[in-house]
Amino acid sequence: MNSIDKTLTALSLRLPLAGGGLETFRLSAPRDFPDRPAGPMNRIAFSAGHVVADALADVDPWLTAAVDWDRTIAFREHLWDLGLGVAEAMDTAQRGMGLDWPTSLELIRRSVEASKARSEPGLVSSGAGTDHLAPQDAKSLDDVIRAYEEQVAAVEGVGGRIILMASRALAKVATSPEDYVRVYDRILSQVSEPVIIHWLGDMFDPALAGYWGDADPDRAMDTAVAVINAHAAKVDGVKISLLDKDKEIAMRRRLAPGVRMYTGDDFNYAELIAGDDHGHSDALLGIFDAIAPAASAALVALAAGDRATFDDILEPTVPLSRHIFRAPTRFYKTGVVFMAYLNGHQDHFVMVGGQESTRSTLHLAELFRLADRAGLLADPDFAAARMRAVLAVRGVEA
Numbered sequence: 001m002n003s004i005d006k007t008l009t010a011l012s013l014r015l016p017l018a019g020g021g022l023e024t025f026r027l028s029a030p031r032d033f034p035d036r037p038a039g040p041m042n043r044i045a046f047s048a049g050h051v052v053a054d055a056l057a058d059v060d061p062w063l064t065a066a067v068d069w070d071r072t073i074a075f076r077e078h079l080w081d082l083g084l085g086v087a088e089a090m091d092t093a094q095r096g097m098g099l100d101w102p103t104s105l106e107l108i109r110r111s112v113e114a115s116k117a118r119s120e121p122g123l124v125s126s127g128a129g130t131d132h133l134a135p136q137d138a139k140s141l142d143d144v145i146r147a148y149e150e151q152v153a154a155v156e157g158v159g160g161r162i163i164l165m166a167s168r169a170l171a172k173v174a175t176s177p178e179d180y181v182r183v184y185d186r187i188l189s190q191v192s193e194p195v196i197i198h199w200l201g202d203m204f205d206p207a208l209a210g211y212w213g214d215a216d217p218d219r220a221m222d223t224a225v226a227v228i229n230a231h232a233a234k235v236d237g238v239k240i241s242l243l244d245k246d247k248e249i250a251m252r253r254r255l256a257p258g259v260r261m262y263t264g265d266d267f268n269y270a271e272l273i274a275g276d277d278h279g280h281s282d283a284l285l286g287i288f289d290a291i292a293p294a295a296s297a298a299l300v301a302l303a304a305g306d307r308a309t310f311d312d313i314l315e316p317t318v319p320l321s322r323h324i325f326r327a328p329t330r331f332y333k334t335g336v337v338f339m340a341y342l343n344g345h346q347d348h349f350v351m352v353g354g355q356e357s358t359r360s361t362l363h364l365a366e367l368f369r370l371a372d373r374a375g376l377l378a379d380p381d382f383a384a385a386r387m388r389a390v391l392a393v394r395g396v397e398a
Contacts (some may be wrong), residue, residue, distance in 0.1 A: 013384050013398040015143060015365040015391075022396070025368075027384060030314075031292035031375030037083035041178055042303040043280070044260065044275055045295060046085040046125065047288035048077055048092035050336050051099060051107065055350040065094075065103050072107070073114050075345050076122070082296035084288060085123030087163060091204060092286040094333055096168070098353030101151070109158040116159070125196055128152045129165030138169035141179055148187045162195040163239070163284075164188075168207040177213030177223040184227045191215035194236035196262060196284065199224060201242040203329040215359060224253045232256035237263045240282040241246065243329070245272055253278055266325040266332070270314040274302065286332060287321040290339040291376060305318045316374040323363075331358040335367050338390075341385040342371065349390055361394045 016021040054077065056161040057066030076086050088111045089095050090102040099107070115122035130138075130147035138144055144167055155162055164187065174180055188195070202209040212220035228235050237260030240248055245268040252261040263272040263281035272281040288295045294313050301309035328365035332357055341349040349356050368377075368387050377383040388398040 009309050012385060013391075014396070015368065015387075015398065016362055018362055021398075022164055027372050027377070028378040030377055031294070033297045035293070035377075036081060037296050037300050038213055040084055041299040041302050043299055044085065044123075044262075044282040044305070045083075045273075045288065046087040046123070046262065046284040046301055047079050047295070048087040048090040048284065048286045049079060049111075050289055050340065051332060051352060052094045052340070052346045053348075053350045053352045055257055055348040060373070061350075061352065061354040062275070065099050067099075067103065067107070067370065068195065069110060069345070071346050073110055075340065076114060076124075077118075078345065079289075080115065080118065082292050083299070083326075084296060085125070085293060086115070087284050088124055088126040088160070090127045090163065090165070090198075090286075091330075092289055092333060094152050094355065095165075096125060096129075096131040096205075096353060097333070097350075100102045102395050104131075105154055105208050107335075108155055108160050111159055112160045112307050114349070114378075117342060121248060124160070124190070125163045126155050126160040127163045127165045127198070130167040130169045131165075135168045135171045135172040141170075141173060141183055142171045142382075144173060145222055149190065152191060154185065155226055159191055162191055164191075164195045164197050166198055166200045166204070166205075166208050166211055170206050171211055176214055177219075180211075180223055181227055185231070188227075188231040188234045191234055192235055194238050197224075197228060197238045198264075199238065199240045199266075201240075203243060203276055203327065204241055205330060217242065217244075219250055221247065223253075225251060228259060229254075229256040232259050233261050237262050237282065241265070243267050245254070245324075248272060248281065249276075249278075252281060265317070266321045269300075269321070271312070273299075274307065274310065282316030283350055286336060287317070290324065290336045291317045291320070291374070293378075294374065294376060314370055317376070318372050319369070320370040320376070323366055331355070333381045334359040335363075338364055338367060339371060342368070343376075343378050344382060344385050349386075359367070361391065361396065364390065 052071035053064040054068040063080035128151040133147040134386040212223040239262040241264030
C-alpha cells in the first residue's frame with residue numbers, strides 16, 4: 001500500500017443510511033484520468049452541460065434565473081479540453097425548468113463565442129424549441145411552427161447549430177401523427193445546416209407524453225423514423241431519451257445511411273456506445289457532464305481498440321448514472337450539479353430554481369458512495385469536506 005492509499009484509508013466520514021443511523025464510509029483512491037485526451041476518438045460525444053447559478057444574486061430563485069456566466073463557460077472549457085462536445089441549453093441546463101428562453105439564448109451566444117475563440121474550436125450544438133410559447137397559449141400548429149422558426153433563426157443568428165428540441169406546445173395541440181409530420185417537415189425544410197432531433201421521453205418531462213402522436217412508443221417511432229428519413233440530408237442525427245436500449249437499437253437500425261443515433265440513455269450508454277455487429281450509437285448525454293474525465297478516457301480507449309479498458313472505466317459509472325437519473329428522472333440535474341460541486345467546478349451547491357432541494361440527503365449520500373467507487377472524486381479530501389458541509393446544513397454531523 002502506497003502513502004496515498006494509506007492516507008485515503010484514514011479518510012472517512014459518516015454518511016446516513018436508508019434504515020436510519022450513520023455508517024463510517026472510508027474513501028478510496030481516485031482514478032487518474034488525463035485532463036486532455038491521450039488520443040483520437042471514433043465516436044462523437046456531446047455532454048449536455050449544466051449551468052452554474054449565481055448564488056449571491058439578489059433574486060428570488062424560484063422566479064428568476066441568475067447565472068454565473070464565468071463559471072458556466074469555464075465548465076464548457078473543461079468539457080472541450082476533454083475532447084467532448086457541448087450540447088447547449090438543453091434540459092441538463094434546466095431549460096424550461098428554471099432557465100427561460102432569453103437566458104437560454106444568452107447562454108447559447110456565449111457558448112458559441114467561447115467555442116470559436118479556442119485555438120481548436122470546441123464542438124457545440126444548441127437547443128432550439130418552443131419554450132417561449134406557453135403550452136396554454138398555443139392554439140394551433142401554426143403557433144408552434146412560428147415559435148420553432150423564431151428560435152431556429154435566433155440560434156443560427158448567433159452562429160449556432162441546431163438541436164431541434166421536443167415541444168410541449170406541439171404535444172398539447174397536435175391531435176395526430178400527421179400534425180407532427182407537418183410541423184417537422186416545415187422546420188426541417190428551412191434549417192441552414194443538418195440538425196440533431198431530440199426525442200425526450202415523458203420520464204424526463206411528463207408534458208411530452210404521447211410525443212409523435214401516439215402513446216405507443218413503437219408506433220411513435222414509426223412516425224419519427226419516417227420524418228427523419230424523409231429529410232435525411234437535413235438531419236445529422238437523432239437523440240432519443242427513452243431509457244430503453246432495445247428501442248434505441250431498433251430505431252438505430254432503421255435510420256437512413258449517414259443519420260447518426262446519439263444515445264440519450266443514461267442507464268445503458270456504455271453498451272450502446274460500444275455497439276454491436278450492426279452499428280453503434282454516438283452520444284449526447286447528461287451524465288457526461290458528471291463523468292466527463294472518465295467518458296473521455298474510455299472513448300479514447302475504445303478508438304484504440306481497447307474494449308477492456310473502455311469497459312473497466314465506464315462500467316463503474318453506470319450505477320452512479322442510474323442513481324442520478326432514477327425516478328423522478330427530471331430531478332437528475334441535482335445530482336449532476338452536486339458532482340460539479342464535489343469536484344470543485346463551482347463554489348456552492350445552489351441551483352437555478354432552487355432545485356438543489358429536489359433530492360434527499362440519503363440520495364446525495366449514496367451518490368457520494370457511488371462516485372467514490374467509480375474513482376470520480378478527483379480530490380477525495382476536498383470532496384469529503386464539501387460533503388460534510390452539505391450534511392451539516394441538512395442536520396447530519398459527519
